[in-house]
Amino acid sequence: MAAPYNHRALEEKWQKIWDEEKAFAATEDYSKPKYYALVEFPYPSGQGLHVGHPRPYTALDIVARKRRMQGYNVLYPMGWDAFGLPTENYAIKNKIHPKIVTKNNVERFKGQLHALGYSFDWEREVNTTDPEYYHWTQWIFLKLFQEGLAYKTEMPINWCTSCKVGLANEEVVNGVCERCGAPVVRKVKSQWMLKITEYAEKLLEGLNDVDYIERVKVSQRNWIGKSQGAEVDFRIAGKEDKLTVYTTRPDTLFGATYMVVSPEHPILEKYKNEIKNWDAIAAYQEQAARKSDFERSELAKEKTGVEIDGLRAIDPVNDKEIPIWVSDYVLMSYGTGAIMAVPAHDTRDWEFAKKFGLPIIEVVAGGEDVQKEAYTDVATGKLVNSGFLDGLEVAEAKKKIIEFLEEKQIGKGKTNFKLRDWVFSRQRYWGEPIPIVNCEKCGYVALPECELPLELPEVDSYMPTDNGESPLAAMTDWVNTTCPCCGGPAKRETDTMPQWAGSSWYFLRYTDPGNKEALASEEALKYWLPVDWYNGGMEHTTLHLLYSRFWHKFLYDKGIVPTPEPYQKRTSHGMILGENGEKMSKSRGNVVNPDDIVMDYGADTLRTYEMFIGAFDLSASWSENGVKGCRRFLERVWKLQDILVDGQGYRSEFETRMHQLIKKVSSDYENLKYNTAIAAMMSMLNDFSKAGSISRGEFRTFLILLNPVAPHITEEIWEACGYEGRIYQCVWPEYEEAKTVENTVELAVQINGKTRATVTLPVDVDKDTAIAAGKEALGDKLTGNVVKEIYVPGRIINVVMK
Template sequence: MSVKGTPYNHRAIEQKWQKIWDDEKAFAATDDYSKPKYYALVEFPYPSGQGLHVGHPRPYTALDIVARKRRMQGYNVLYPMGWDAFGLPTENYAIKNKIHPRIVTENNVKHFKQQLHSLGYSFDWDREINTTDPQYYKWTQWIFLKLFKEGLAYKSEMPINWCTSCKVGLANEEVVNGVCERCGSPVVRKVKSQWMLKITDYAEKLLEGLEDVDYIERVKVSQKNWIGKSQGAEVEFQVAGKEEKLTVYTTRPDTLFGATYMVVSPEHPMLDKYKEDIKNWDAIQDYREQAAKKSDFERSELAKEKTGVAIDGLSAINPVNEKEIPIWVSDYVLMSYGTGAIMAVPAHDTRDWEFAKKFDLPIIEVVAGGENVQEEAYTEVASGKLINSGFLDGLEVAEAKKKMIAFLEEKGIGKSKTNFKLRDWVFSRQRYWGEPIPIVKCEKCGYVPLPESELPLELPDVDSYMPTDNGESPLAAMTDWVNTTCPCCGGPAQRETDTMPQWAGSSWYFLRYTDPKNTEALASKEALKYWLPVDWYNGGMEHTTLHLLYSRFWHRFLYDQGVVPTKEPYQKRTSHGMILGENGEKMSKSRGNVVNPDDIVMDYGADTLRTYEMFIGAFDLSASWSENGVKGCRRFLDRVWKLQEILVDGNEYRSAFETKMHQTIQKVSSDFENLKYNTAIAAMMSLLNDFYKEGSINRAEFKTFLILLNPVAPHITEEIWENCGYEGRVYAQTWPEFDEAKTVEDTIELPVQINGKTRAVVTLPADVDKDTAIAAGKELIADKLTGTIVKEIYVPGRIINIVQK
């Protein structure tokens, strides 16, 4: 078919091939478990009202490239998509616009899906899931019941971040500078009975699991830091004149002689217990109210100014030297971390030193770091010898730790302890739009799980889902739904009215993709055994701590329950950089730098957007959007289109192109596997230039070129393939292989220099010897060799340099 002069009409071409792929179910994973499998996964999106932004296509295209390549390599590929659709933004929008959140979600999902479809992704849409579908969250509730029955889900009084406007509890990361990230209203602390998940029981297993997976290093580091394993000691400080003992955990028990004061959290129960003994109670109470307005993140921020109030009326006894030391209240100590009390060693801790300097508290150096410590400085030392420390003086730090722990255990005032920074997962939200927790409270039987046969416990379909003023979930007002009977004794009971957090549905969604229509289990044993673990999971760096940790926890728990066959859910985890505005700032409506992908698809084509987002820069780094860059990628595809006009016959690579073809196959194949999409595209651009220099491309060369480009730009390559009369579809072809021997150049071009200055370039065999190379070079520049030659230099494969004077 002749296409000479026919323009590249991206709109018609892309719509045509998207329909063909749908009709042919081109990318559906099969249930043929005899084939080698490959499970590629991207984080499923929250379907917001704003729709797709240009950040979404970057990871989706990257894994789409891998999925398409794997299919060509003979794998049964699972590349699924779904919707993480419960959550507060939808509920807030629903309340504001008086539209039921279910309808809001349906509309948003429809728009998102249309946008993703327009980009030509090879998702298996037959396996689409939605966390708000009762047939999906039935199994979220089932997992919760498993956790509850194993004692890993429990109720506890916990301070929560309460948005005064949204009337809902917020996670720490939803509080920024003391206000709600969503609406900007002040956030205060409220004590609330919360469902908790005992993730701390899995801290050691979650650390161990990192040894068996292929995660980029910074992802492993973020996991390890959040879990925060440390070795140290628990030490008891007697409150002077009271029965109360304050227990602290320290990684540096060797520095106990340097503990000159203590600090307790504003929420510490000791304060209320000894309220009558505290002479400055009003000041303490004022400080507590101020602290209640801050999130845990703000309170633990290292750079913030230190604040606090000394407790007038209570003091502590340092157990190693019997010295009486003051107790302070400060918000940098959190009740939710450790014991809610710390010993302060200001000579050797940054925060303690800043606090001591501000409030003029004693600073005693107890570890000599090898140089004099000036009065205005502190030293963070992990080595050195103990000083000012009684029976520890002269010992190295490591030995001093052992001796101090032995002393504490002998005296019964402390013990060796392994500690984790990780805290149990707050697992309830006071909102309507979330998974109902399948628990009832009976006055006689306590908290009772629903029988599994009654799952899913569906959200009541009601007209009003407005938040309450008392901090309870909107479900609490729905008495017809709340009042029920106890599954245990048959007496009156009330349903749990908090709902699960958005993290719930996203902690196991990858399992449901393997068998999404199963009504008897979250997925069949056969499907789980075949597809797990996920071979490659890519997502945002912001999710490599909590989401990754939570989903690894649920998976390891399900492994221990015999539900899944692997200890870890994901074999490989990578993360991508953000796409910034043209001005280098994060895209936002307020900055006016948001780019709508629909506009790019309309004006330049989906293949152009896909190519540009892969060519924009190193995949793991942030990159600024460039309209000129988009236009450049469109010009590249226009030139690919016009290759049809210089196509000539030929069933084998021509000798002039054989090496370059094999080099390009090698380069593209490797780069697609190693997140180097930009350099893979650059290699194809270079090959394209060579074809134009030659003035032709033969059918064998064009066939390979189209297959290599197809994962990046699938629509245009399928259209050209059909135009040129090649058999079948590009997506169904076999991925090209390269011959290692043919990637080596037969000839090389060498600059010929006189006194270090290039005067000519000579083409010689790649294995040329020194004498032949120098002779050829001298012959080429003979007319320029007018002096006496004093030296002849040949750097193999690099240069020929003739030195004359």
């Protein structure tokens, strides 16, 4: 009899063995086939891991372990995305240096991950707050700066009223800060920007060459937002100036009945002395400044605006004067900050026109009387009320109007992108210093590379300032420096980089983390890239994933990395919800601590349950009963030791099912179907239990197949049963396709259509043999005269009696 299954003792034992043997360290043998598996590295918070973290980590751990057994040199690394607001806010509240907070949080996270038995290569651990790491983050920034892709400009930004920091558009969710939930307002600030828009087309085209799940590709394409249309110039009546608009529907120009400009549009300040209702305009500008972009552009919100008294525009296609309005639903950060309004065929324009009594002119026949209570969003149809475009289909009208605009030099066809440049500075302390100085004579000047890393200075206070400046601005000894260009007095940049900086290239550093001469060696980058499989959250699709692809493509253009795309495959996992089906949170009281599960049931149980909980890409609710069920499964696996019999191969009655199991599990691990792979092993376990025995050959294969999911228990059983070496050193089992096909079939034997017996026969049995075997199985149940004998191959034998 096997000893009781003591998960605590054996899990601690095998984790120590793996550490001592450096079992999962990637090697420098670049002659072997490589496999780079990657999960998004975590932000090490004080709360530690939650039960959502192990789901993606276990999934890729399964793939990494399987690949090692298939002969690959596997890189499966882990590190820490440790700069950012949460740590700084905690440090401010508790008066502890962010560096110490980060160190403590990392230790906690690492201990938890280690306790789960992941096959991470801890030799390659990185931390974005390590100066040796952010040396190269700063270096990449300087390369962007030298190419004109990093620039500083005054612009309205999203300002978190609580964090007192500028946010990228992607960090504002439903009008509030995604981190703290505080309201976000607009504020003009001098900000560092990265010109990601220069790479919009490349970012789109690159999606055609990668194996990303479709919803990730859709999310990226929608965020980049490529559209085809035209830029059109509307002259301002009696002035030299013009208002340029971008529209995807230049065919509807004859339907423009008014224009709208953003409250921040420079035309307002320029002509303020000629605008008769300036006080009303100024008051409206002040109201708009208190709203975030989301609040301003939300479709459902009530439309507001002020007509400009003193300025009118001229429609270039018919020379008609139309009014110009100011409204906050037009954003200066999108397009040109001005739009032409065609209320007959645009929802917001129609709602605005109805509210303020503005004309509505149908220009694409849509079968609706738009003068009454409806607008038509018409993408096809024929033009009406449109002069020389009348009678044309929409597609032809677009082509003809663009030709007209270009011929008259009042517009041109244009491709536009919704993507905006990346706001790349934060007015906070806990981030990478931006290696730029500002010289009165030379302007913004890059720090020489030999002076990198520019380290964060020690400060007494990390408190954000009410005026929006970084806490570093008060450190005059650090701020005041000399210009690298002219040697004159200069000031250091006091903004720091956003958290997204360090995560935009960390996958590169994993390939060669100790390199002091480059971000990684050319040899290492050429061998390991691209990442073969990258898993992360869907919430990072328009943030980290887009940003890191941009940085990588830039580095590729500079000849620094060898591949145009960083990740060949990208998948995403579903959330784990509370038992009540709601998102886990302290306020709901439904948070599950993984430490408790590991303590009570074992790491292998947690790993098995998180893979068995449901389809990997869908959300699933936590179930304590489900955890207990997975524990019972592992206990039954443990007890197979008690029915082990000799025999290195597969017994005849199990041969087909063993080959089927290898095929099923191997395929499911590759296709994120972990739950069905585990279900197949559970079913096989039942078969062994029913048979009352399992051969050494069958058990050997079964343990290898289960090992990537439950590595501790399988290694312990392997050793206890006297198998040679370690499972992690084994070769992955292979199946023979021919042996996955059943060579026998169980047939129902019927009398007059009612099943009275069953018989197992070869799949290709002939009719006469089948009928004879069926009659023999029926025995004395055959009474009376046989009228007919029916055989349906693979299904039934039916004897018709009178």
